[in-house]
Amino acid sequence: MDIKKVIVVTGASRGIGAATALLAAARGYAVCVNYLKNRAAADVVVAEIEAKGGQAIAVAADVSSEHEVVSLFEAVDRQLGTLTALVNNAGVLETQMRVDQMDAARLNRVLTANVTSCFLCAREAVRRMSSKFGGSGGAIVNVSSAASRLGSAGEYVDYAASKGAVDTLTIGLAREVATEGIRVNAVRPGFIYTDIHASGGEPGRVDRVKEFVPMKRGGRPEEVAAAILWLLSDEASYATGTFIDLAGGR
Ligand code: NAP
Numbered sequence: 001m002d003i004k005k006v007i008v009v010t011g012a013s014r015g016i017g018a019a020t021a022l023l024a025a026a027r028g029y030a031v032c033v034n035y036l037k038n039r040a041a042a043d044v045v046v047a048e049i050e051a052k053g054g055q056a057i058a059v060a061a062d063v064s065s066e067h068e069v070v071s072l073f074e075a076v077d078r079q080l081g082t083l084t085a086l087v088n089n090a091g092v093l094e095t096q097m098r099v100d101q102m103d104a105a106r107l108n109r110v111l112t113a114n115v116t117s118c119f120l121c122a123r124e125a126v127r128r129m130s131s132k133f134g135g136s137g138g139a140i141v142n143v144s145s146a147a148s149r150l151g152s153a154g155e156y157v158d159y160a161a162s163k164g165a166v167d168t169l170t171i172g173l174a175r176e177v178a179t180e181g182i183r184v185n186a187v188r189p190g191f192i193y194t195d196i197h198a199s200g201g202e203p204g205r206v207d208r209v210k211e212f213v214p215m216k217r218g219g220r221p222e223e224v225a226a227a228i229l230w231l232l233s234d235e236a237s238y239a240t241g242t243f244i245d246l247a248g249g250r
Contacts, residue, residue, distance in 0.1 A: 001030045002083075003084070003136070004009065004081055005027075005080060006029065006030045006032075006058070006076065006080045006083050006085070006208055007021075007024050007029040007030070007086070007088040007232075008032040008034060008072070008076055008121070008125070009021045009024065009031060009033060009034065009083065009137070010063045010075070010086075010087065010089050010090035010117065010121060011035065011036070011090030011119060012031075012032075012033040012034055012035065012042065012045060013035035013036075013041040013042040013222050014038070014194065015032065015036075015087040015127060015192075015194035015195060015196060015221055016089055016134055016192060016224045017033075017087070017143075018033075018045050019220075019221035019222045019224065020042065020087055020089060020221075020224070020228050021033050021045050021049070021227040022045065022049065022089075023076065023222070023225040023226065023227070023229050023230075024056075024085075024191070024229060025054035025056060027229055027233075029085065030056065030074070030212045031049060031054070031056040031057075032046045032056070032057055032059055032072070032079075032116045032235070033046055033049075033056055033057065033058045033059070033075045033107070034058075034059050034060075034063065034072060034090065034136070035050045035058060035059075035060055035168045035241065036060070036062055037060075039060065042058035044138065045058070046058045048087075049162055052203045054087055054201065055080070057076075057079050057080065057193070059075050059076070061064070061102075063090050063113075063117035064112040064113045064116050064117045064145070065119075065170075066120055066142045069117075069120040069121055069124060070124065072121075073121075073124040073128070077128075082128065082135075082136070083125060083129060084129065084136075084137075084138040085126075085140070085141075086121055086122065086125040086141075087140075087141050087142075087211075087228055087232075088119055088121050088122065088140065088143060088166075089143040090113070090140070091110075091113065091114045091145075091162075091163075092110065092114065092159075092196075092199065093110070093159040093199055093200050094109070094110060094156065094158075094159075094199065094200070095201045096155045096156060096201055096242070097156075098157075099113060099155060099157050099238075102158055105136040106158065110156075110159055110162050111162050112160075113160050113164035114144070114159070114165075114166065115165045115166060116161065117222075118142055119169060121235060122140055122173055124179075125140055125182075126180075126182060128181040129181065129182050130181065130182055131180045131181045132180050135181070137180070137181025137182055139183045139185075139231065139236075140173070140180055140182065140184045141184075141186065141187060141228045141231045142166050142169065142184070142186040143185070143187055143224075143228070144163045144166040144170070144187065144188045145159070145160070145163040145189060145190075146162050146164035146165050146188050146189065146190040146219050146250060147160035148160060148166065148167050148188060149245075150166040153160075153232060154233045155200065157158075159224050161163065164188065164247070165185060167188075168244070170184055170185065170241060171241045174241030176237065178240055181184055181241065183231075183236070183237075184240055185231040185236070185239055185240060185242050185243065185244070186224075186228050186242075186243050186244075186245065187228055187231070187243070187245075187246055188244070188245045189247065190213060190219060190245075190248055190250050191205070191206045191209055191210060191213060191218045191219065192218060192220065192223075192224060193206050193220060193221070194207070194221060206218035209248070212250065213247070213248040213249065213250050214249030214250060215248035215249050218248075218249060219246060219247070225226040227244045227246055230244075231244065
C-alpha cells in the first residue's frame, strides 16, 4: 500500500503557494492550505482540489508566530495524518525604498515574516519527519528568491537579505538532516506574476522589469510550482541543499 503523502504549503491562498497546493493535490498529496487573512481565497483553493477528488484543508496561521505554527502543524496531524512534505512559501515585501530610509520596525517585520517563519515551520516538520524522532522521512522546499543573488538595490534590500538567510537555512538544514531521511532544497524565482508586487507599491512591476530578463518575460506561478514538486519528488532523490533558479536566465 502506498504511504499517504501529506503536505503543508504556507501562504497557499494565492500566487505561487496556491499553484503549488493545486499541483501537489494533482500529484496525490493531501494538502494543508495555510493562509494569513484571506479565508475566502484559501477556501477557493480547497474547493478546487476537492472538485478534482483531492483532499485539502484551509488553516489560518501567521507563520511568523511560534504558537500559531505549532497549532498549524497539530491541525495537520489531526486532520490529514503524518506529514511528509513542507513548502515554506509564505513571504512578504514592503514598499520600495533605499536602505537609508528603512527603520527597525520594518526590518524586523520582514525578517520575522520571511526567515523566522521558515525556521519555525522547518522545526515542526523535522520533528515529525526525521528518523531521529521516529519519523519516516520527507522533503522540504523553501521558496527563496533571485533577490538573494541580486540584492534588490533601490527596492528592498531587506527582502533580498531575508532570502539570503533562507538560502543559508536551506544549506545548513539540508546537511543537518541529510542522514535522517529528509531532503531540503530551495527554488529562487525571478519576476513572477502575483499580487506580491502590489505590496511593494508597484502592481505592474513584472511588466516594467521584464525587459531585463534574458527571456524577456515574467514567469507564471505554475512554472515555479512545477520545480517545487520536482524537488519534493523521488525523482530528486539525490538532491539536497541545492537550488533551482527560475528567473528566465537572469
Ligand atoms: P503573494 O501573492 O503576495 O501571496 C502571499 C501568500 O502568503 C498569501 O497566501 C498570504 O496569505 C500568505 N502570507 C503572507 N504572510 C503570511 C504569514 N505571516 N503567515 C502565513 N501566510 C502568510 O506572494 P507570491 O508572489 O506568491 O510569493 C510567494 C513566495 O515566493 C514568497 O516567499 C515570495 O518572497 C517568493 N517570491 C516571489 C516572487 C514573485 O515575483 N512573485 C519572486 C521571488 C520569490 P493571505 O492571502 O491570507 O494574505
